[in-house]
Amino acid sequence: MIFSPIKSTKVYEQVIEQIKNMIVDGTLKRGDRLPSERELVENLEVSRTSVREAIRALQIMGLIECKQGEGNFIKENFENTLLEPISIMFMLQQSDPEQILDVRKIIETETAALAAERITEEQLDELKKLTESFQVCRNENENVKFDKQFHYKIAKASANLLIVNILNAMSSLMDSFLEDARKKILIDKENVMVLANQHKLIYESIRDGNGAKASEEMRKHLEFTNEYIRRNV
């Protein structure tokens, strides 16, 4: 007979489990205030320390936020939730920043196709404006901003929040581990012209609902920028 080890569940893990149950059954929703620490202590019959540890863990994961004097709230948006664990993990795995570029290319290429199918009129308008804002005459910091927003809008237009979450984490990893990569590309005005044209082609394919072309143009675009980053950053 084989004995399997009994998993010791720590008290703070049980508190998180309870909070998760409240989320599953709909008692707690986005933006809701959590019960106070005192209430959690009383209802769950655990120590104040365990409650605080659980709340800290949820905070650090970006799932709840503490508003001074008001208590703890479930966040309204989780776009940065994965960043902290993913970046610590990335460091510990001593991963090559090239892996970030690969993941981004893989996901964004297909995301462009989804965006071509699912984008709303309003999102298309915004994407058009961002396409036009990205210009040679601007300084690189402004273009970096428009570039990020352009890619973010396409992710949102895919209507898949997991994709938005993952791509946001990749974008922040780029900022941390390929410092100034975007800026270095955009200092070279010749690149800005090339990229502005690539953005235009991506935008037009999405506008025309041509998923295959959007995907293809996004792939070309990211191959160009990734290659530049590999050689120069």
Next chain:
Amino acid sequence: MIFSPIKSTKVYEQVIEQIKNMIVDGTLKRGDRLPSERELVENLEVSRTSVREAIRALQIMGLIECKQGEGNFIKENFENTLLEPISIMFMLQQSDPEQILDVRKIIETETAALAAERITEEQLDELKKLTESFQVCRNENENVKFDKQFHYKIAKASANLLIVNILNAMSSLMDSFLEDARKKILIDKENVMVLANQHKLIYESIRDGNGAKASEEMRKHLEFTNEYIRRNV
């Protein structure tokens, strides 16, 4: 003049920051023991509570583990690190499980192409065995296991740990939010035959170093299973 808000950094966040710095500068590596709570309290000049909160947060993110009587250790492997934050986030966003299938298809399709380029002889042997183990004559629980391992091996063969991390999280999300999806497919023996053949074609393309074909076969395979899950689960 515009004042920007001063971000209040909590003490436990500073502790995590310090631990991150030790990781960045190489003082702490995978598998290493963290300084004891007492040492952290003394060296960082913070309260024991703050140290414990920081450690709990790192534990809950799956970055460190506590070994009874031995102290806290940086984990050796981070394959499950993203699971907890991603699944809580998924629940809070009230996302459609369909999004999991989409993300998995997007990433695995391209991952198969990377695997075709990068797989080692040893990994190829293991993939061959898994391909052959997945058979009509087995019961569905065994086939579920071989199916998971088959996809996991391909992710590992991509040699991109971020991909392994993300796909593992997607696989666990499937287990949580599309309960028994894999099993339900595999109870139908006709499906097992179809899937066994799809696995074989994927394996052969990877073996032949044909990335485009590996990608194409993986896409067909996941379109088939996703469609089945949509209709039946």
